[in-house]
Amino acid sequence: MIKILLDAMGGDNAPSVNVAGAVRALNADKQLKLVLTGREAEICAELAKHKYDKSRLEIVDCPDVIEMNDSPTEAVKRKQSSLMAAYWMLKKEDDICALVTAGSTGATIVGGQLILGRIRGIKRPALCPAIPNSRGGVTLLVDCGANAECKPVMLCQFAVLGSAYARAGFGIKEPKVGLLNNGTEEHKGDPLRQETYKYLSQMKGINFIGNVEGRDIMLGECDVVVADGFSGNIALKSIEGCGKLVLGVMKKQFTSSLSAKIGYLFARKAIKGMRAQLDFNKFGGALLLGLKKPVVKSHGSSKPETIANAIANAAAIHRGRLVPAVEELLDGEDLNFAVDDD
Amino acid sequence: MIKILLDAMGGDNAPSVNVAGAVRALNADKQLKLVLTGREAEICAELAKHKYDKSRLEIVDCPDVIEMNDSPTEAVKRKQSSLMAAYWMLKKEDDICALVTAGSTGATIVGGQLILGRIRGIKRPALCPAIPNSRGGVTLLVDCGANAECKPVMLCQFAVLGSAYARAGFGIKEPKVGLLNNGTEEHKGDPLRQETYKYLSQMKGINFIGNVEGRDIMLGECDVVVADGFSGNIALKSIEGCGKLVLGVMKKQFTSSLSAKIGYLFARKAIKGMRAQLDFNKFGGALLLGLKKPVVKSHGSSKPETIANAIANAAAIHRGRLVPAVEELLDGEDLNFAVDDD
Numbered sequence: 001m002i003k004i005l006l007d008a009m010g011g012d013n014a015p016s017v018n019v020a021g022a023v024r025a026l027n028a029d030k031q032l033k034l035v036l037t038g039r040e041a042e043i044c045a046e047l048a049k050h051k052y053d054k055s056r057l058e059i060v061d062c063p064d065v066i067e068m069n070d071s072p073t074e075a076v077k078r079k080q081s082s083l084m085a086a087y088w089m090l091k092k093e094d095d096i097c098a099l100v101t102a103g104s105t106g107a108t109i110v111g112g113q114l115i116l117g118r119i120r121g122i123k124r125p126a127l128c129p130a131i132p133n134s135r136g137g138v139t140l141l142v143d144c145g146a147n148a149e150c151k152p153v154m155l156c157q158f159a160v161l162g163s164a165y166a167r168a169g170f171g172i173k174e175p176k177v178g179l180l181n182n183g184t185e186e187h188k189g190d191p192l193r194q195e196t197y198k199y200l201s202q203m204k205g206i207n208f209i210g211n212v213e214g215r216d217i218m219l220g221e222c223d224v225v226v227a228d229g230f231s232g233n234i235a236l237k238s239i240e241g242c243g244k245l246v247l248g249v250m251k252k253q254f255t256s257s258l259s260a261k262i263g264y265l266f267a268r269k270a271i272k273g274m275r276a277q278l279d280f281n282k283f284g285g286a287l288l289l290g291l292k293k294p295v296v297k298s299h300g301s302s303k304p305e306t307i308a309n310a311i312a313n314a315a316a317i318h319r320g321r322l323v324p325a326v327e328e329l330l331d332g333e334d335l336n337f338a339v340d341d342d
Numbered sequence: 343m344i345k346i347l348l349d350a351m352g353g354d355n356a357p358s359v360n361v362a363g364a365v366r367a368l369n370a371d372k373q374l375k376l377v378l379t380g381r382e383a384e385i386c387a388e389l390a391k392h393k394y395d396k397s398r399l400e401i402v403d404c405p406d407v408i409e410m411n412d413s414p415t416e417a418v419k420r421k422q423s424s425l426m427a428a429y430w431m432l433k434k435e436d437d438i439c440a441l442v443t444a445g446s447t448g449a450t451i452v453g454g455q456l457i458l459g460r461i462r463g464i465k466r467p468a469l470c471p472a473i474p475n476s477r478g479g480v481t482l483l484v485d486c487g488a489n490a491e492c493k494p495v496m497l498c499q500f501a502v503l504g505s506a507y508a509r510a511g512f513g514i515k516e517p518k519v520g521l522l523n524n525g526t527e528e529h530k531g532d533p534l535r536q537e538t539y540k541y542l543s544q545m546k547g548i549n550f551i552g553n554v555e556g557r558d559i560m561l562g563e564c565d566v567v568v569a570d571g572f573s574g575n576i577a578l579k580s581i582e583g584c585g586k587l588v589l590g591v592m593k594k595q596f597t598s599s600l601s602a603k604i605g606y607l608f609a610r611k612a613i614k615g616m617r618a619q620l621d622f623n624k625f626g627g628a629l630l631l632g633l634k635k636p637v638v639k640s641h642g643s644s645k646p647e648t649i650a651n652a653i654a655n656a657a658a659i660h661r662g663r664l665v666p667a668v669e670e671l672l673d674g675e676d677l678n679f680a681v682d683d684d
Contacts, residue, residue, distance in 0.1 A: 133587070134586075134587050134591075145524055148524055148531055149532050182572050188490075190490050190572060213579045214576045214577065214581075214582070215580065215582050216583065217580055219586055220583075229524065230573065231573045234569075234577050234580075235580040236580075238557065238559055238578075239580050240556070240557050241558065241560040241562075242580075242584035242588075245474075245475070246584075246585075246616075246620065249476075249616050249620060253613070256612055256615065257611065257612065259609070259611065259612075260608065260609045260611065263608030265605070266605030267601070267609060268605070270596055270601075274588075274595045278591060
């Protein structure tokens, strides 16, 4: 049995979407137990609409809800909120393996750092989405928003975290790691990139393939792309914007004439396959890496399917032994060469 | 008559593609004169394959060619190269309006700064592609790679340059300007973004709408997105990668079964419309802004159509009076508040 926490109140359409996602995940994995934190009455009203194995679902009543625009540092003090109560349980209860939330990103990061805590040696947690790529697999982009300002040692640790995720989550033994830069040549970029390049080349446990460009996130050869949280965020959201535009244009064009509509009917399966291959929600969200247990942060606008995917992904990552993989990789590295002043 | 220079030797498939593009541009615009720089014999051999008005095409023989991996600072000294010879003519000859090249980006930037020169008051030139957006128009992303490291005053000037391009190239009277950031709230980002936000808000001639995210480049409301060259480059290439992936997946899916192939036949026009709406080459490349005359930098892998579009775009920008628009906008601003130490 794997026991996973779900913040039932996080996200734009909570708790209805969260509860529907929880039920879907429970029905798909008989080895799964879920603990939902949030307003019990609201959760029960939603649960009444579904069929599921009641013995594998537990509710912890939390009267308080953190909103998207609450200050994260204030939010972390609200122990009776669905998110922070979940973090306290995740910290204290050994049999709980992971947390899934679609709530505020800032509060999720701060709560993770201050309540759950980081893996020994890790300076900062990092957000890491799995982005579909042209090889039919995924590229892990780390960091994509937790740390706007970075030092070389942090980027080196992101390489460790991303490599561990590639192993634990996707069974890639020697994940290829690239450094996101404005060109592929060794000397490219600002001093942060130039220094990090040097350090990454020296790391024993990291399969560093050099600088990569924005296009390589979806088209390239590497499994892990290391970035500061600022440019990683720009990359991720630029890709999301492009994907959304394409789907919008496609919809418009395929309803633009009778002939196009007929074409759509014949090609429906192909178009569905296309959408599936470009599906950003396959893994339910970004993994918050570097904490003592896996935390999956889903999009605020998640659908039931997204939440279910996030729960399944959290379970898979725990089964793949993410945290031990991070510790093992970190143990083998001498990051003193990249030590900074904080 | 508008007289434009084309570096006939720049790019992966020069001079054949460049010459084909030049002929296409000449045939489309009877008000156009072209001067091609490069190896005369090779250019003539290519020209022999085409029909065009010989009275409107001139060749300047340049024996030397700058390659993609030549050092830009060395390249700028090679006055007999097709690119630098073009820059010298652009500087000296009043009747030549603009330059188009598909050659090395680095050499194009350095040549522009050192030979042609910047508009008075402009600290650095910036690369600015026009990216298709969901409103059916374009978003101008400035800078996308000329300046990896930026200061607030540079970003403020990019806002001026982008606004002038939106006016001169696309007839947008009061272009909306956004600052590329990792969130839309005012306090978001690193100190560079926070300071720039403050300064942009104070600029009289800039219609600043606040922070925008990567997704807003294609989905948002603004006409100009201001970025440092590092994150702008990441954004542009991430979008390019996503676009390429989508086209690849589409091709694969529409040939995956007989039914899909039939669907393709019926929806062919819709798919063509989709491609056209997502066409990155509509304007032939990125504009190098901030120089005394317009310079269009096309992709190294340009097709004849791309080169022709670049020439047409250069002509349109000259007709739209880009450089006077920059000077006028700059004159109205007191950028002393953003003065830095260089």
